[in-house]
Amino acid sequence: MTAPGASLSRYAGLLGAVLLAVAGYLGGALPDAPFGATPASIWRAPDGPATLTCWLVGTVLLVGAWWSLRGGAPSTRWAYVTAGLWALPLLVAPPLGSRDVYSYACQGWTYAHGVDPYTVGVAAAGCPWVDTVAPIWRDTPTPYGPVFVLLAALAVGLGGGLTGTIVALRVIAVAGLLLAAFCLPPLARAAGIPPRRAAWLALAGPLVGVHLVAGAHNDAVMLGLLLCGLLVVVRRPGRLAALLLAGVLLGLAVTVKATAVVVVPFAVLAGVHGRYTVRALLRAGGWLVGGSLVALMVTSAVSGLGFGWVGGLTHSGDSEQWTSPPTAVGFVVDYAGALVGRDPQAVPVVRAVALVLLVGVLVVLWWRAWRTLRGLNDDRLRVARVEAARPQVHWAVWPWVAGAWAGRPRAAGLARPWVALRGAALALVATVVLSPVFHPWYATWPLALLALAASRTTWFVLPAAAAAFLALPDGTNLARFTKAPGALAMTALLVLLFALRRRPSPGPTRRS
Template identity: 65%
Template sequence: MRSASDIRSASTRERVVRYAGLAGALLLAVAGYLGGALPDATTTRVWHSADGPLTVVLWLAGTAVMVGAWWALRDGAPSTRWAYLTAGLWMLPLLVTAPLGSRDGYSYACQGWVYADGGDPYATGVAAAGCPWVSAVAPVWRDTPAPYGPLFVLLAALAVVLGGGLVGTLVLLRVLAVAGLLLAALCLPGLARAAGVPPRRAVWLVLACPLVGVHLVAGAHNDAVMLGLLLLGLLLLVRRPAAGLLLRAGLLLGAGALLGLAVSVKATAVVVLPFAALVAVRGRYTLPALLRDGGTLAVGVLGGLVVPSLLSGLGLGWLAGLGRSGDTEQWTSPPTAVGMVVDYAGELLGREPAAVPVTRLVGLVLLAALLVLLWWRTWSALRTSAPPEAGRRLALWGAGVALTVTVVLAPVFHPWYATWPLALLAVTATRTTWFVLPCAAATFLALPDGTNLARLVKAPGAVAMTLLVIVAVPWALRHHRHLTRPHPAPLTRPTDPPH
């Protein structure tokens, strides 16, 4: 039993965390009004404006306070309800401020406009298509085709039609992002319980993370829609009853359709599919069971991919746009950083190695190999020793690690990418610091107008990231078994304490 003084102390700490985070969110909202990603500010750096220094100070202070408050309860909020209420309170100011952290919302709006106008956003850039809002789009993305799936193009076009203008379109895109986030929020407790993780901790780590509030809510990134569909599909799989053949098959098809729709928003979700097939297996983990349940799931996935493609009339043209997402070179991607360091070294020797494309290709090859290895090790562990309940946790853990590896080895990295693995690691991991710390660091990479701070320290950043790779690779090789299998889950079913 805790003493009265301990209870009072804990209650005071909780209030401090709640209202400190709210104060940080308010500072970010004010910074957004002063120097957010506004339509007419595409070339001038935020600090060059009249309110620039104040904007940057407010932004960094607000970010630091929110990150500190989030970090303070990284082992779990007092209760799930408390986590929901506090995270929702923090998001309120971010719902009503200007777009923050990037200009991607304007790209979404223009891509939706191109489709609504009868064009093909996968065949041409928004500038060539004549989007009336092209001046608000970041210059680097004005001439690139859309890299998003047909479902999101349909949703963006709907926002354009109903929005009636740029502001209305951005509001509806934010509504879509919030809807996706609410869907994910509803799924977190069920997934956490299935994996033996306290729901109060999972909800806090995901919803209170500043990356979520800044980039998924205020920035209206479509990652929120992808995560909502992805987590709902996985929740259907873990909650699927063992009895009733038709019901089981129907839920498998429904879960597969949701996972396919997630891929139809953003292709990154595809790396989760092989692990979702493992989650789908009921009974013993045998090859016939995998073919039976995984095959039924695959039919649903195919439906979720094909139906939006047919409804939009765009087919698979969006796959061609994926290659253009790496048009920018930043050291925040480890493979890109290594290539940049090789190029810098070559310049000192009077050569031009052009190593970045090579190291990026090596990273993608390594990614493919690691994903196959991770899936095989997960499958082997399931077949040999895992009971069904532990098996679901192990498969979900594998999906989270797969997303982590994808983020680390991808040619590009943006701060909101860290929310992909965060959503699954939060419901499966027993140790949190190793993924919470990078998320906290990523929160400081962008300014409110979308300026990427990594651009200001290209050479030092590339060198630092390369040194980190040199240190991290031997560590990963020594601990590869811990990376592919989580620590043991609690023996008791996780519940929230009274609060």
């Protein structure tokens, strides 16, 4: 029997999803919606007050309902049913939160009509729907891999017109979410995490419904392939066929969105069977990385596009917003320079430094995971205690990350996949935090894996909940209108977190 509080959360969230869908019909990212809208201009539109009221109230209800059960839904089935109920209104709503789906449609049209989307923008290619694409992306090559370009072209072929193409792209995104939903429970059980909690955190969040379902972002496809590859390697570690298949799936995820590549080294750790030795690591890594390279080469060859998509990745940072911590710090340095009559142009410099730091963080995360797993080599131990670093460790992106590394007694069989998944989750956290640009749906990447590996939830659920308020239904990004205060606030937050990290931690507590 479901607790009354859980039922209240279910129907409060459903009401929130319905209000968001209504906001979408009143003022969502419709094809003919004007560009350059501001919150004030949206409010002055005929349906503006109703649009913004439905959007705000709906977001509050959906976020509050998700937050209230962050410790876990009553059951896994209950979590799936509730997430499905919340997704239904958004499934039939217009695109919400961004206009990226129109870019996907034009990129698919470009490829389907024999033009290389990695060399020209959709405007130069002559896409008939170019007026629906955000101006900043009309003249830039696509940054997505060949698998997603093929899927977008398939959507164009199946859909025919713009509306049909958008519907087909949404079906593809939902298919990615369904694949992720299939993989979550066995991955959670393998890592010793309650599946009811993992399913709830990964699938019922407001970012999933608004941006992956209604917005049809290709992140859904990437996550589905990513979790499927991890499931294969976790369920069949050491098996050559499984390692090869897992590598192929992870490679396909990379050819949707390159971000998935940071997970591959941790998948290699999960693929080691038996004792953790350098020889076993090289064996597992050779087969898994080989599978990924096969996927990359085959899809690049089949599409006829080669590796031109790698160059398109450089345009992903064309948008400068304070929601990216490195960009926010760069803004503040520029503001400080302006006060003394100088123009430091610090944003590209700080972004470059952050990317170098990201490489270092990823290496340290992998090395720590490897050292932890090497400590589990004594198979005579029935129970292994996976000790974690405390908040003062130098690689921590946020002090709260220590919650994900908190030591806990685990059976040795559970510790292995948990350590690998935990490392992959923190690698995605670092990637999101240190990347040149951040959009709300980027938070779904680490969220899916943290749901499988984190011991504590507040430290990552809170930022994901806050990100749900960053966009308006027509795709207007509120960060555009809060550049200076947002940059100052983000920089102050980073300074505060660094100061908290530097505080000495209490000594170990003696247990009787």
